Amino acid sequence: FFDAKMIMNARSVHQLENDLRVSLVKNASELHNAINNSEFALYYQPIVNTKNNKVHGCEALLRWNHPIRGLVSPALFIPMAEQVHLMTVLGSWIIRRACADAITWPVRKDGEEISVSINISPIQFLEPDILFSSVKTALYETGITPSRVKLEITESADFAPSMKGYLQELKNLGCMIALDDFGTGFSSISHLVELPLDYVKVDRSLVKDLECNEPSKVARATRLARSVLGLGKALDLITIVEGIETPDGITAIQALGGNLIQGYVFSKPLQADLISEFLESF
Numbered sequence: 001f002f003d004a005k006m007i008m009n010a011r012s013v014h015q016l017e018n019d020l021r022v023s024l025v026k027n028a029s030e031l032h033n034a035i036n037n038s039e040f041a042l043y044y045q046p047i048v049n050t051k052n053n054k055v056h057g058c059e060a061l062l063r064w065n066h067p068i069r070g071l072v073s074p075a076l077f078i079p080m081a082e083q084v085h086l087m088t089v090l091g092s093w094i095i096r097r098a099c100a101d102a103i104t105w106p107v108r109k110d111g112e113e114i115s116v117s118i119n120i121s122p123i124q125f126l127e128p129d130i131l132f133s134s135v136k137t138a139l140y141e142t143g144i145t146p147s148r149v150k151l152e153i154t155e156s157a158d159f160a161p162s163m164k165g166y167l168q169e170l171k172n173l174g175c176m177i178a179l180d181d182f183g184t185g186f187s188s189i190s191h192l193v194e195l196p197l198d199y200v201k202v203d204r205s206l207v208k209d210l211e212c213n214e215p216s217k218v219a220r221a222t223r224l225a226r227s228v229l230g231l232g233k234a235l236d237l238i239t240i241v242e243g244i245e246t247p248d249g250i251t252a253i254q255a256l257g258g259n260l261i262q263g264y265v266f267s268k269p270l271q272a273d274l275i276s277e278f279l280e281s282f
């Protein structure tokens with residue numbers, strides 16, 4: 001797995017980024033090959049309902065298995081794919097692949113179907129027609145129930161005024177919308193109020209202190225989490241808390257009325273075949 005070790009081994013972060021940029025640009029014309037060569041893969045991380053302890057859905061998380069560098073973090077290569085205009089075509093592949101994987105998942109014992117969350121880059125909204133047709137085609141060709149498909153959007157600096165209409169269009173196809181990374185970057189309460197959202201994902205940075213062992217920090221994080229989850233509830237949104245790593249974290253979120261939890265405490269993101277096994281056994 002890509003992590004700090006790899007950065008330390010590289011002569012510098014800058015050089016690593018540069019290498020990646022060069023290889024990305026080189027690959028730009030050969031993206032379809034890279035896809036066919038299975039250099040890109042979707043991993044899946046379960047999202048669990050804390051009320052009944054059942055898996056609600058899984059988030060698709062992209063990995064790039066670079067022939068030389070090994071697994072590269074999406075935090076590094078997605079911004080680059082955006083810069084070299086690969087994100088639209090890569091994004092379409094992701095939507096298609098995630099729906100195709102999700103229809104192979106086992107149905108829960110109570111008959112509920114498990115949803116699939118797909119991250120949509122802000123860049124994909126620059127070509128909304130391609131985005132809509134990718135979603136439509138994926139729904140049609142895989143036959144997945146549209147309401148199982150949850151599209152995760154993040155806010156960017158130039159969050160378009162037309163976003164509301166775009167999201168409505170995606171909802172008209174039957175998909176659900178989640179606002180990702182709430183509490184970081186450019187997220188604002190007015191977007192939470194105005195956009196046609198179904199879910200809000202509370203960023204790990206807002207809740208990670210719930211799990212630390214400094215009582216004053218925990219108390220503060222508890223008050224913060226209570227407010228943020230209360231805000232979601234006040235707006236009739238289903239709350240998903242990201243990045244819970246310990247059973248104590250689950251207990252805290254349950255006590256605060258959070259609806260769904262995603263984090264290492266249940267599982268790290270897993271390869272497609274392993275997530276099926278996980279879902280069978282959970």
Ligand code: C2E
Nearest residue numbers: 061062074075078094119120121243244245262263264265
């Ligand atoms: P995100 O959408 O907010 O995804 C959640 C990130 O938190 C994932 O990182 C996940 O592995 C990590 N995470 C989950 N549980 C825990 C935990 O308990 N502790 C900690 N420390 N981390 C946890 P990942 O997979 O490295 O992805 C990073 C970001 O890259 C994603 O953040 C998303 O913004 C972007 N990304 C990933 N896949 C895609 C994709 O297919 N398309 C687009 N456009 N962006 C993607």
Ligand code: MG
Nearest residue numbers: 059119152180
């Ligand atoms: Mg996400």
Ligand code: MG
Nearest residue numbers: 180181201242
């Ligand atoms: Mg997130």
Ligand code: MG
Nearest residue numbers: 180181203204
């Ligand atoms: Mg995030």
